[in-house]
Amino acid sequence: MSRQPPERIPAKSPKARGTGRELRADARRNRERVLQTAQQLFAREGLGVSLDEIARRAGVGPGTVHRHFPTKEALYLAVAIDQLEQLIASAATLAATDDPEAVFALLSRMMANGAENATVKSALTAAEFDLRTAAPGVAAELTGHVADLLDRARTAGVVRDDVTAGEVMALVAGAFAAIQHAGAQSNPTRSAHIGKIILDGLRPPSR
Template sequence: MNSQPPKRASAESPAAPSGDRTLRADARRNREQVLRTAQRLFATEGLGVSLDEIARRAGVGPGTVHRHFPSKEALYLAVATDEFEQLVVEAEELATTDDPAALFTQLSRMIATGAENVTVKSALEAAELDLRTAAPKVAADLTRHVADLLDRAHAAGAVRPDVTVDDVMALVAGAFSAIRHAGAETSPERSARIAQIILDGLRPRS
């Protein structure tokens, strides 16, 4: 007969991973809230808003923000990366549709997102931070999805046959510059009009 007491580890061990998962889930939610708040404040109030103010508006402690984002540059980069990730998700959703013009929907979304956060992109440029280098997988995923949508548009005759994915990505980047030059960052209507003029150049010649 075994006189040793029964082991308790098996009964207690599930609690620790569950607690860790809860902690990680809370941390993810806090980080997400900080990113969304920072994105909104940067777009509406500029880059001068402090990390402590972002924490207050996000409803978290200053330590939470500083723990995730030790500097303004780190937060700029995280905001921009998060935007790219959202665009990847949207591109994946468009890929499940049969719309041959889904390419134009995706490009419009990309330009609108960039226009709303052109100040963040300017800050990254000033800090000599390139999102394609800092987050290469996200940038590559987005380009790949755009290329797939472009192939579909080509097959349907919805886009000029000579357009390449490099052309498309260059035009999106150029749209950001055009919107910034026109001072249209805070005018969705005007930035959308500029984007439409640029994207019309991708359509087949009549």
């Protein structure tokens, strides 16, 4: 059974902990800078990077990091949710196009994102945190975009008729595992190749 995260990290409009007020613009910028720096350091140097070192690299004081993210687990979770929100923004942009192949572009980005953030996702799994439980609204919104783009692709005949959004999300999760098993997390070209092999299985069989 999944544990509850140490702190619920809001998906949108971050608020100061313990209040109903939205963060001031400068505090929000600092939080975003910390998230971006943490994501880059975790991907390059692993999860052993300290909160104080993340603060130094982000150009903020240690108190700023500890105030927003009192534990490493809270920061892992926030990084993962921030990445989901970026994917949702990409999905919204793709949805505004008429491209029936847009679902493949979104799924490719999801796989690349998962490969880049494999260490954070592994840490959350080890800590028994489930993003679908910790941030159900964000996870559901992304799945909804996948379903909408999949419907468009199905109508255009560029994906098979018998595939569901749930199955597609399972394939994306499987792609993360496949990329990790192949040791391709730090090799974008190889991880993209693995992802393409998986996505090709969504296309209608050749007649």
